[in-house]
Amino acid sequence: MEIIKEFWNDIENAFTALDSEQSMMALVLAGIIYLLGLWTAWLIWGIRARRRMKQIRLLESKYNSLEAEHKVLTAKQEQLTLDFEALTKEKETADAQIVSLQRERKAFEHQYSLLKDENSAHMGDIETYIKKIDMMDTQIRNINTHNAQLEEELKATGNTMNSLAAVQSSFNSTKDRLTVVEARIAELIGENQALRSELSGIKPIDTTNTTDTSLGIADIDDDETDTSHIIIGNEEKPVDKIHQIGEARLAVQDAIGRTIPMASMNEKDDLQQINGIGSYIEKQLNELGIYTFEQICAWDDAIIEQVTTAIEFFPGRIKKDDWKGQACALKNGSTNKDIEPVTTTNPKTSVQLNNLKIVEGIGPKIEKILKTADITNLEVLSNADLDTLKAILKKAGGRFRLAVPDTWAKQADMAVKGDLEALKKYQDHLDGGKEPKK
Secondary structure, eight states, X not given: OHHXXXXXXXXXXXXXXXXXXXXXXXXXXXXXXXXXXHHHHHHHHHHHXXXXXXXXXXXXXXXXXXXXXXXXXXXXXXXXXXXXXXXXXXXXXXXXXXXXXXXXXXXXXXHHHHHHHHHHHHHHHHHHHHHHHHHHHHHHHXXXXXXXXXXXXXXXXXXXXXXXXXXXXXXXXXXXXXXXXXXXXXXXXXXXHHHHHHHHHTOOOOGGGXXXXXXXXXXXXXXXXXXXXXXXXXXXXXXXXXXXXXXXXXXXXXXXXXXXXXXXXXGOOOGGGSTTOOHHHHHHHHHHTOOSHHHHHTOOHHHHHHHHHHTTOOTTHHHHHTHHHHHHHHHTTOOTTTSOOOOOBOTTTOOBTTOGGGXXXXXXXXXXXXXXXXXXXXXXXXXXXXXXXXXXXXXXXXXXXXXXXXXXXXXXXXHHHTOHHHHHHHHHHSBTTBOOOO
């Protein structure tokens, strides 16, 4: 502050020391300097203004260029949007065509399997008829030999021609039967050739006139078998039941890709993590095209009924074990430890429900066979029908085919209900698990 005061005092003293003429000169000089400063500032401002105007013109030019480019890009964007919408519609159409083609492929594969199995059945019939023809040829040769012997005997003994006429009649009858057999073989050969030509072209067929060989059903000769039953493998089943199973399988397979997500063997989950599904049932589900928890989670009541029929499972068991709920939980990352396990002990009677050996007639080996077939506890056994039990034992082969399971479901039902005293009396009445012969 002192320095500033001294500076102004010095200036004041300097002006005080000047006379009037010198003051005028100082003022004129100051005015000239002021005007020079203004002129210099004006020049500098003009130069800067021109530069700014030039920059503004350049920016306006760039702006106009960018605006033109913006319009071109906007037009291109609108065109690309239209192209994208068109491609989206084409993709939706293509996806629909792919789904349709996949269904057609399934139908053709099914028809091909039917034709192939039918052809195999016809080939078996042809081989059978060829054997019959060989037998007929042998019989004809024997008859011819016998006829020749009779002729010799007739000539030698001079008997009447009545005996020869009877032999000739038998011979003619045999020839007539042979003619019928040959005609039937020719008809089968024609059918076989037609089937071969259909197989080569994979032509659609009328499935109402074919047998569902996808279930292993062979053609049946109406003259030799009971048409109310069909042999599947080693098991005899009613035709109505086979039709129901076939229709149920087709219904489930048709739902895959619609209400049930599609899946392949490569995406397969361990379905045995679901309580109530063993290795046999898992295999049955895989044959239907069910591989994942997500697919089971998508089942509705109608599909559950169809699956129950298709795999020949116990009615109501899938809902009771809550396969769908378990599958949804497993799909969402839960483990089988998080799922409430199936009760293995009757809390009222302390009966071990998974101990099938309580039933008279079931030993350790038969218990293992039943559990492999997903009859895992007494409650399931009590609901099992007799035909199912017989089929399981028949499939096991050996001496197990001789087991008689007629009373097993009844015994299991008594054990489940806790009526152990009645069960003991009933078992005392039985003879090795079978009703005693009267």
